[in-house]
Amino acid sequence: MDTFHFQYRHNQVYRSWCDLVCKDIATVMTPAQVPALPISFFKTHRVVTTDFEPPLYFESSGTTQTVNSRHWVKDPDIYRRSFTHAFEQFYGPVPEWCIIGLLPAYLERQHSSLVMMVDEMVKMSGHTAGGFYLYEHEKLANTLRQLEAARQKTLLIGVTFALLDFAETHPQQLEHTIVMETGGMKGRKREMTRAEVHEQLCTGFGVKQVHAEYGMTELLSQAYSKGEGRFYCPPWMKVLVRDEEDPLHVQTSGRGLLQIIDLANLYSVSFIATEDVGIVYEDGSFEVWGRLDHSDIRGCSLLVV
The missing domain is CATH 3.40.50.980 (Rossmann fold)
Incomplete structure (x- = not known):
């Protein structure tokens, strides 16, 4: 929650998104209630928390017809x-x-x-x-x-x-x-x-x-x-799941679109709504079944279940 409030204050893109989808930030009390920024924003906006000149950036793979994501890295x-x-x-x-x-x-x-x-x-x-x-x-x-x-x-x-x-x-x-x-x-x-x-x-x-x-x-x-396609996160990373029909309905387990909390993303945004479809189990592990049909082709998008 400290990371959420820090990024809300110092990330203009994320703050604008939160203000659009959440009527009152003060009502956000749990990780599942934290607004998640659509991952496509990394293609169209400079998603940074605090103002800095990045020493490097990461760029996604793609095709000549797609726009690649860029992740600006402060540290x-x-x-x-x-x-x-x-x-x-x-x-x-x-x-x-x-x-x-x-x-x-x-x-x-x-x-x-x-x-x-x-x-x-x-x-x-x-x-x-x-x-x-x-x-x-x-x-x-x-x-x-x-x-x-x-x-x-x-x-x-x-x-x-x-x-x-x-x-x-x-x-x-x-x-x-x-x-x-x-x-x-x-x-x-x-x-x-x-x-x-x-x-x-x-x-x-x-x-x-x-x-x-x-x-x-x-x-x-x-x-x-370590096998069977079932993934486990380190303690500072968590995967939630949101409803395909109601993207604001987020749960800690179930089937739907994967939503990721990555606290290492301190200086970009730690709350990301991906376009990956899968299942999150009650113990926090998850499987990835594929990607939404409308998503751009990316490095792993052809490896589907």
Whole structure:
């Protein structure tokens, strides 16, 4: 609630939106009552809390026909702390891992929050075999074989279409490697359900579960799934659900459109109404089923259930 009042006072775009949808701000008493800014505002407005010149910004992927979102970042260290603490909460200390990124579509453009996260974790890991791979599948396959032989804990985090391509051309049996998809078909392959994607990856890599990361340009936090597409948030992130017919009707659990609270977004806006459809369970975990039909095509919009 302190974050809400801080952003209402110092974020002109958010304050204008709140004044339109809420008759009396003083009546807002719970997180579910806090007005959520539609995520599309990141495409059309400079969404910032306090006045500052940002040292960097993150930009969403898209097509030449779409307008990309921009997230202006006042303090990059908040993002570093957020993704580091969240990862370690679910997987343990970063230095224990060898981090490998298979993110060709993201490496080929600038201002990707995902690339920054993986790059920083590669540096924190300090493992000599860690790093990024574009389309060097043979080199990546050899690296994974060496890491497996050394029984090194490894994270292979990749965009979905690249992981599918790699699993098809270089199948392996991975025992000490976690395969984590970040979404992202980008029209490269036919539309597939998450279950189909994970079945192919499990077969190609010989793993029982495929992990997943849920994040987006407009956030500074990530949720993680260790299998079956069910995501869990770090303590400073929460997912609510709003009714498709009545966007002001928000609940802590149920089916509908996902609404995210990300307290790491201190200097943009922490309360965001996404265009993702899914379910939020009573324990706070959630699943993503897809995106509203009218939404722009984005990095993970073709990975639907």
